[in-house]
Amino acid sequence: MQKSPESEHLPTPPLLSVRDLRISFSGRECVHGISFDLARGETLGLVGESGSGKSATSLAMMRLLPPSAAVSGSITFSQPDCATEDLLHLPEETMRRHRCQSIAMIFQEPMTALNPVMKVGRQIAEALLAHAPHTSRHEVRERVLQAMREVALPDPERRIDDYPHQFSGGQRQRIVIAMALINKPRLLIADEPTTALDVTVQAQILALLKRLRAEHNLSMLFISHDLAVVSQVADHAAVMQHGTIVEQGSAAQIFTHPQHPYTRGLLASSPSMTTPRDRPLGKAGIRD
Ligand SMILES: Nc1ncnc2c1ncn2[C@@H]1O[C@H](COP(=O)(O)OP(=O)(O)O)[C@@H](O)[C@H]1O
Numbered sequence: 241m242q243k244s245p246e247s248e249h250l251p252t253p254p255l256l257s258v259r260d261l262r263i264s265f266s267g268r269e270c271v272h273g274i275s276f277d278l279a280r281g282e283t284l285g286l287v288g289e290s291g292s293g294k295s296a297t298s299l300a301m302m303r304l305l306p307p308s309a310a311v312s313g314s315i316t317f318s319q320p321d322c323a324t325e326d327l328l329h330l331p332e333e334t335m336r337r338h339r340c341q342s343i344a345m346i347f348q349e350p351m352t353a354l355n356p357v358m359k360v361g362r363q364i365a366e367a368l369l370a371h372a373p374h375t376s377r378h379e380v381r382e383r384v385l386q387a388m389r390e391v392a393l394p395d396p397e398r399r400i401d402d403y404p405h406q407f408s409g410g411q412r413q414r415i416v417i418a419m420a421l422i423n424k425p426r427l428l429i430a431d432e433p434t435t436a437l438d439v440t441v442q443a444q445i446l447a448l449l450k451r452l453r454a455e456h457n458l459s460m461l462f463i464s465h466d467l468a469v470v471s472q473v474a475d476h477a478a479v480m481q482h483g484t485i486v487e488q489g490s491a492a493q494i495f496t497h498p499q500h501p502y503t504r505g506l507l508a509s510s511p512s513m514t515t516p517r518d519r520p521l522g523k524a525g526i527r528d
Pocket residue numbers: 265270288289290291292293294295296297306
């Protein structure tokens with residue numbers, strides 16, 4: 241068979257490649273050697289019930305685990321035109337630069353990422369200035385307004401000097417997303433970003449993340465205990481149980497033909513538009 245011209249190029253490495261990641265707290269191992277890849281521009285859903293090790297995994301990527309945690313394995317990060325790096329072995333200074341520039345993270349509760357006594361415009365500006373300290377006052381204001389518009393916060397010129405408590409939960413998550421994306425990261429780690437929100441707002445935030453992901457060509461690690469939520473955003477999914485990945489593959493495959501009994505249980509217990517209303521939900525023991 242003749243080779244196509246494309247096949248002569250080396251395949252692009254995944255943006256992120258996790259290999260044999262193990263995490264223990266005070267000698268107790270809670271992530272038991274997991275491996276997965278995240279391709280460029282793709283969203284990987286990491287799903288599993290509460291306590292399965294999803295947050296520990298994401299914090300290991302950001303190198304934000306407490307000193308009591310012992311981590312081994314490798315997390316290679318391959319940006320185009322940059323050397324491939326193992327995040328677990330980078331100097332703290334380089335890691336700090338990654339955190340405000342190439343890898344951003346958002347959490348379940350937006351208030352944990354926001355300072356309650358600082359105006360939201362100032363907080364978004366600080367995220368920008370951490371990466372680009374010499375930006376002029378005028379440009380900072382323009383970039384902050386633009387970031388607020390991008391996440392569809394209403395009336396940015398008027399609201400830029402409001403405090404976090406003057407916004408709704410969904411709007412606060414939008415502010416956090418604006419802060420996370422203002423430095424145009426390549427990777428966004430979203431750990432249960434919609435779990436604290438009611439269903440309508442949850443759908444709006446998911447739609448926003450999908451739009452921003454396409455506009456910014458972002459790769460995203462989307463973490464949730466809720467398989468129905470993951471199925472709305474993920475291209476690929478990895479299912480985690482008790483610190484191991486029991487199944488991974490394309491989202492279509494996992495959500496329509498789950499192979500592992502645990503995944504089947506999660507699917508059965510996850511209400512969706514197609515769940516018959518006259519049957520009881522399955523009992524997968526989801527605790528969140
Ligand atoms: N800082 C910590 N100190 C001790 N144990 C922790 C810490 N963080 C997480 N764990 C433990 O690690 C396991 C996985 O937790 P976590 O990653 O938060 O799960 P998930 O995000 O999937 O709900 C749990 O048993 C939890 O108690």
